[in-house]
Amino acid sequence: MVRNIYLSNMEVENALALFTDRLKSNIARWEEEETTTIDSLGRVTSKAIFALVSSPNYNASAMDGIAVKAKTTFAASEVNPVRLKKDIDFIYVDTGDPILDPFDAVIMIEDVVVIDDSVVEIIKAAAPWQDIRPIGEDIVANEMIIPSNHMIRPVDMAAMLAGGVNSVKVYKKPKVGLIPTGTEIIEPGEPLSLGSIIESNSRMFEGLVKEYGGQSNRTKPIPDDYQLLKSGMLEAVNQNDMVIINAGSSAGSEDYTVKLIAELGEVLVHGIATKPGKPAILGIIQGKPVIGIPGYPVSAYFVFENFVKPVIKSFIKQPTFSRDTVEAVLSKRVVSSLKHREYVRIKLGMVDDKLIATPLSRGAGATMSLVRADGILVIPQNSEGAEGGEAVQVELLKNISEIRSTVVSIGSHDIAMDIMANLIHQKDSAYSLSSAHVGSMGGIMALRRGETHIAPIHLLDEASGIYNLNYLERYLPNKKMALIKGLKRIQGIMVKKGNPKNIKSFEDLVRDDIQFVNRQKGAGTRILMDYLVVQKGLSVEKISGYEREMTTHMAVAAAVDSGSADAGLGVLSAAKAMDLDFIPIGEEDYDFAVPVSYLKLPMIELFLSILKSEEFAKELEVLGGYSLESVGEIVYI
Numbered sequence: 001m002v003r004n005i006y007l008s009n010m011e012v013e014n015a016l017a018l019f020t021d022r023l024k025s026n027i028a029r030w031e032e033e034e035t036t037t038i039d040s041l042g043r044v045t046s047k048a049i050f051a052l053v054s055s056p057n058y059n060a061s062a063m064d065g066i067a068v069k070a071k072t073t074f075a076a077s078e079v080n081p082v083r084l085k086k087d088i089d090f091i092y093v094d095t096g097d098p099i100l101d102p103f104d105a106v107i108m109i110e111d112v113v114v115i116d117d118s119v120v121e122i123i124k125a126a127a128p129w130q131d132i133r134p135i136g137e138d139i140v141a142n143e144m145i146i147p148s149n150h151m152i153r154p155v156d157m158a159a160m161l162a163g164g165v166n167s168v169k170v171y172k173k174p175k176v177g178l179i180p181t182g183t184e185i186i187e188p189g190e191p192l193s194l195g196s197i198i199e200s201n202s203r204m205f206e207g208l209v210k211e212y213g214g215q216s217n218r219t220k221p222i223p224d225d226y227q228l229l230k231s232g233m234l235e236a237v238n239q240n241d242m243v244i245i246n247a248g249s250s251a252g253s254e255d256y257t258v259k260l261i262a263e264l265g266e267v268l269v270h271g272i273a274t275k276p277g278k279p280a281i282l283g284i285i286q287g288k289p290v291i292g293i294p295g296y297p298v299s300a301y302f303v304f305e306n307f308v309k310p311v312i313k314s315f316i317k318q319p320t321f322s323r324d325t326v327e328a329v330l331s332k333r334v335v336s337s338l339k340h341r342e343y344v345r346i347k348l349g350m351v352d353d354k355l356i357a358t359p360l361s362r363g364a365g366a367t368m369s370l371v372r373a374d375g376i377l378v379i380p381q382n383s384e385g386a387e388g389g390e391a392v393q394v395e396l397l398k399n400i401s402e403i404r405s406t407v408v409s410i411g412s413h414d415i416a417m418d419i420m421a422n423l424i425h426q427k428d429s430a431y432s433l434s435s436a437h438v439g440s441m442g443g444i445m446a447l448r449r450g451e452t453h454i455a456p457i458h459l460l461d462e463a464s465g466i467y468n469l470n471y472l473e474r475y476l477p478n479k480k481m482a483l484i485k486g487l488k489r490i491q492g493i494m495v496k497k498g499n500p501k502n503i504k505s506f507e508d509l510v511r512d513d514i515q516f517v518n519r520q521k522g523a524g525t526r527i528l529m530d531y532l533v534v535q536k537g538l539s540v541e542k543i544s545g546y547e548r549e550m551t552t553h554m555a556v557a558a559a560v561d562s563g564s565a566d567a568g569l570g571v572l573s574a575a576k577a578m579d580l581d582f583i584p585i586g587e588e589d590y591d592f593a594v595p596v597s598y599l600k601l602p603m604i605e606l607f608l609s610i611l612k613s614e615e616f617a618k619e620l621e622v623l624g625g626y627s628l629e630s631v632g633e634i635v636y637i
Contacts, residue, residue: 008271009278011381012306012341015269019282019289019307020314022268026287027314031172037160040152043170044213044316049145051163054136059099062131066090066112066120067103070128078123086118099132106131139163149317151213173215174315176308177236177243178202181229181257182295185221185247200367201246201293201300208304212312214242226256233260237285241315244308247295257281257292265290273381275340277303297367302343323395326375328357330392331410331436331451334377336385345373346394347434349408349452356408356451357394358436374398374406374434389449402432407603410436411443411455412524413552414590415573416487416626419619423610424603431603437551439523444475447593453604455593456486458524462531467589472637480596481637484608485589485630487620490572491528492584494560499581501566506536506585509543509567516545517556517565525553528588529569554578572625587627596636608632 032046068090076082084090105126113121145159180202209216222232236243261267265285272280276299281292293303310320336342345360360369375394421433443455461470472481495503519526540546550556553574559565561578575582598604612632620626
């Protein structure tokens with residue numbers, strides 16, 4: 001089959017306007033249903049809700065005390081106490097008790113002196129209707145409680161019930177059919193084989209549909225078979241109010257979605273000027289919206305946000321509000337294409353009084369970039385991007401208070417930082433650790449620019465053989481720095497289990513049959529690798545794959561495990577995590593550089609206490625390849 005071509009490269013707003021305009025007549029006639037008030041949370045009222053009864057529906061005591069006839073208390077004062085007789089001049093009442101004639105005021109119990117079982121004394125007069133909640137003080141019968149097109153909150157439920165409203169008219173939740181597709185797709189829990197992919201997007205969609213106010217109806221994955229897909233799509237259209245078909249929207253030879261929508265209905269847009277998310281398809285079948293969503297998770301998420309969300313919201317007459325934004329300083333340059341609007345996932349942290357925005361992985365398949373993101377930087381179409389140090393607007397995905405309580409760590413990667421992040425949140429859930437893996441030199445440069453609290457580093461000074469200290473003195477001469485001693489860890493060559501290529505030494509990396517995978521320039525491991533190549537008199541040109549770079553030890557280990565590389569330099573813990581064989585080369589110092597002024601910050605004190613804790617040591621012992629002989633010691637520079 002010939003490949004598809006994109007029909008358009010339409011801007012998001014224009015595509016959405018075209019799509020919703022065509023759907024307007026169907027959505028305007030959207031149905032309502034009745035539900036009980038106690039089950040109405042999150043539903044949207046189709047009609048205004050009016051109180052059936054007043055609340056309170058009687059004159060009620062506002063506090064514990066005595067109900068009195070106000071006129072009998074007027075003479076009371078400190079020099080002229082007034083005594084009242086029970087059942088004649090007063091009765092005892094609790095909060096909420098009815099106040100009946102002839103009583104017309106309440107005196108709180110703290111202002112009452114009990115003389116005996118039948119007599120009390122007061123020293124202050126009570127005003128008529130003092131501390132009495134009159135009928136309808138909160139809600140008056142026939143008063144509007146909430147308007148139409150209002151999403152019901154817990155407080156709204158309470159008010160409706162107090163006003164005697166036990167059932168409400170709401171808009172029906174639109175049913176959204178979700179069709180995962182792909183011959184390579186398997187369900188979670190099924191055996192994973194080469195070329196198979198666990199289907200997870202539709203589970204994310206289910207959560208988003210619920211969050212937006214819809215009701216999802218997921219089918220089992222359908223393989224890349226035209227007739228099966230056609231049958232599945234027709235069934236979904238008949239059973240639902242809206243259909244989402246995931247994957248198959250691009251230009252591959254087995255990407256059938258656009259042809260199916262065109263055959264069964266009409267394609268309005270194929271190709272949106274966004275990155276990620278360009279291959280999206282907007283169509284209509286039998287008057288119902290049908291959206292083809294790319295298979296890559298990040299693409300899928302943003303297409304869902306841009307198109308599925310506003311359509312679901314329009315069914316239930318709700319606006320789509322933009323996220324709150326904050327101004328932040330971009331930690332490094334972001335280059336973007338002029339052809340697309342780009343959504344860059346951002347990690348945020350407050351360093352001193354400056355909000356720092358660190359871009360995360362930009363791949364359309366990088367699901368973890370969404371998991372880790374605190375915000376989104378939107379690069380407009382026709383923009384080349386933004387420069388490092390530039391102030392940018394970031395859309396928030398998290399509460400700003402949560403971001404202010406984040407320990408910002410920029411520098412070298414180690415699995416120990418994941419353990420640290422978990423223990424910090426476990427010890428005090430008000431705090432979290434944000435790690436950006438840019439290599440040791442990247443961490444030092446972040447310290448230099450004032451963009452991080454902590455920089456994990458492992459930099460060998462070739463002349464002295466000392467780790468880290470000389471680099472801090474050289475690159476941060478005007479900053480008062482503390483080097484917190486961390487872990488000693490073993491570096492070595494990671495090879496596949498069983499060492500099928502029989503790699504025995506560093507020198508074997510120049511063999512013609514060996515494919516190597518490297519760390520990125522500026523990473524401590526890369527600096528060590530470059531040093532060892534020179535020390536052993538080898539040529540980088542003879543090491544196949546030397547320029548292929550990964551940003552973490554685990555990424556190197558994954559490349560070796562998958563067979564796309566035969567060897568890579570990394571730490572023992574990463575090799576053990578991926579069940580790889582390991583050829584040790586030497587031990588190194590993985591330490592933490594921190595400005596002295598940050599040492600008294602509560603979040604850094606928490607970091608230090610965990611670093612020296614027994615729990616942290618036990619976790620590292622399980623991983624293997626670490627020693628903690630000087631952990632937590634501080635060297636001031």
